[in-house]
Amino acid sequence: MSFLDQLNPQQREAVETTEGPVLILAGAGSGKTRVITYRIAYLIEHAGVMPESILAMTFTNKAAAEMAQRVEKLVGGLSIAKPVISTFHSFCVRVLRRDIEALQIPSATPGKPPIGHTKKFVIYDESDMQSVVKSVMKRLGVDDKQLTPRTVLSRISWAKNHMLDPQELYLQSADPKTEKIAHLFEEYRKELRKANALDFDDLLLEATRLLKTVPHVRDYYNRRFQYLLIDEYQDTNRPQYELMRMLAGERHNVCAVGDEDQSIYSWRGADIRNILEFEQDFPEAKIIRLEQNYRSTQNILQAASSVVANNVRRKGKNLWTSRQGGAKLGYYEAPDGENEALFAADHIAKYLREAAQHGETPRAAVLYRTNSQSRLFEEAMRRYGLKYKVVGGFSFYERAEIKDMISYLKVILNPDDSISLLRVINTPTRGIGKSTIDTIERLALETGLSLWGALGEAIRRQLLPQRALSSLKSFQQLILDAQAMLSGTFVEHLEESVEESVARAPSPVQVSEAPQTLQAAADDSSPDDAAAFDPNEFENIAFDFGEPDSSASVSRAVSQTEEGASSPLADQQTGAAPTISTADILKFLIDRTGYIKILEAEDTPEAFSRIENLRELVNAAMDSRDRGESLDQFLDHAALISDADDYDERAQITLMSLHAAKGLEFPLVFLSGLEEGLFPHSRTMLQPDEVEEERRLCYVGMTRAMDQLVLTRAVYRRRHGTDLPEASVPSRFLEEVPIQLIEELGRRRSTASVGTSRVGAGDSHARSRSDDHTSTHYSYEDEDQSASWRARDRASATQSMRQKPTTPAKPYNSIENISEFFASRGKKFTIPKAAPEEPTGKRGFRPGQRVRHPKYGEGTVYQREGEGEEAKITVQFPRFGLKKLVEKYAQLERA
């Protein structure tokens, strides 16, 4: 068979070992995705396995999308049925939407509805979760200075990821703080239950609990899925592990693929033991190692391997590549963060030009430890007129106006969602103020009703002043009207659920009714599955609002992963497209609330961009309708879209966190901020286990590079906005790279406090300038000497870090420094023409000059006070009058 010929012997074995448990230890760049996709193709084409009985789990939609696409390429057209390729979370949502009511317990009081979540549950994101915690803390009178909501939330999440319930957490707790947290956890859970909401962790937990405790549900999935593949197995947490065990059933046809050196999510509960102890879980397991790297040059691979070799907790492996030699790793030591970014932009600009001459398609990535580092790189890229794409950061769905509309939709789907209700009850303002809300909240607490219930009660019993009542009524009517609009489809949806649960009700008989449940499962998914692969249909879609084509691939992922379960049995029931769609509801809401009108009246660029966003949202909803999705499915996608999903492989320059880079590759990679305290991050430096994880993160970053890897560090870095820049110490990871693999790309500039201690330590020929900085160029040729300056550098910098240097407060002018530097080396360095003026923040605007402000437009400088960092200028804007601006922050341009 043709495609097996493209595999090396180990890969081939991994593909052909279809029965029984298999653990594939796939080193970085060893063709992991290829093996998984070929394995799926092999199962279908050569092992005669029904596509729909294959389930592959990934961590991101992006990975699922790529996998689905590649499988499709291999076996496309063979069958309408598709393997299910889905993220853990999406899969769990589907399981729960179908059967969560099987977890309900009957109410103690007869006649009352059962307790537990219904199918109309909503998903709470990070900020929703935070709101719940805050309100619970407030209610219980917990001082949020002693115990921040953030801390509480992360401890709750920790407990969940380790499958501890509040009681267990309480029993484990050794201090009053943890006891308090356990108590808050209990209340938090109650709140979510009352709101018919699940948080991210719950999705995994509840799906697992469902499979564990309800035999007929487990049986259904065990019959349905015969072959299980798990990607990034090193990053699975306890609930995911248990889910895997449940799904593996008796057959143990589990194929787990992972690399213990790339485990970087322990803070999210990922348990590296899952991969280290696979053989204990499945004694009959076959272990296959993929050690040939097809991605990187030998130099890069050797450097990365040397770094990760310092870890103790690993199985160890010998990655090798046939790409002998290669360019040395670049190392650049910048005076400060700004310069570091400019250097990267300069280097990348050159690289792009050269690659273009060679007719290659260049792709470069800048990787950093923390997302806040992106700002400097964005500015540098802009200054060079380079197009770039940032992965992560603010997501579309986190914008206020989008969250507002999504919250409306959530309330319409599930009015008991009190968090969303609170968000929209007075948005836009309709005269429902604090005192009114207080009253309703108190009523809810007294009666045990949700806010929505209490709101109805308050109206019925006329518990508020007339004015407040009429505002409340109009809000209530808005929601009711939207629900009524939806009810055409809504009723159908409900009936379907009722039928299903009735059919299933007495569970003992159920086991024999497999065909019916199977049918029901098929009903869950979109009827027009075949159309899901028409690329044209997804042109402007949905859950990614970046570049059009990246949206297309993501939405394709969504459709495949979500609807892939569709079988030829697909239903007739939901076949008719609903007449009222999510998009119609959205339009109705926007119209009725006057949301856009109010923004228009604001008449600011900001407001218009919000309007644009709302239009995007409506577009997304229309696309969702075209895919035959109901409101709950639309909301699920909105909740589960992730930062990593907006990566667009066609972008020439990508900026992203190291975490987001997992699984990707680039010809040129910049690994920035290699400083103690930043990378490794200060919060990890005290625990050896966490430092090992940082080191794995470094390994992940380095192994993204195919041809060229550049490591950078800033000697001085401003940590928090206004603070003085602090001297940094080179990251320990830098020192773990063998020196002969490194080529220094720049010379360091440092202040006297650091520099003088080292004068003469390196070769001093590069000393230059008689300014207050002592600049020294160090050669890496003499290993001993370099090592010694490294050690000394560390010592002296540590010292100056403690003392906070006095001189560095004077800002570096990065451009000048870089050009000086290049000039001193006889290279030409000019600011590219394409770039907008000079670094504005550092140039003084004088009275009388015309300037442009992003928000206020053009104006005239009126007066100037202070100098340097402190400079404030007063500008006369025709429309906004006199404004006093801090020059450093106001993004003023010369007009």
Place this chain on the structure above:
DNA sequence: CCCTGGTCCCAACTT
């Protein structure tokens, strides 16, 4: 009740 501006505090990775 709503909006604005000032102040304080924060700033790790993410499904």
Place this chain on the structure above:
DNA sequence: GGGACCAGGG
């Protein structure tokens, strides 16, 4: 640079 919170005026 920014979000949360609060005081004070419209």
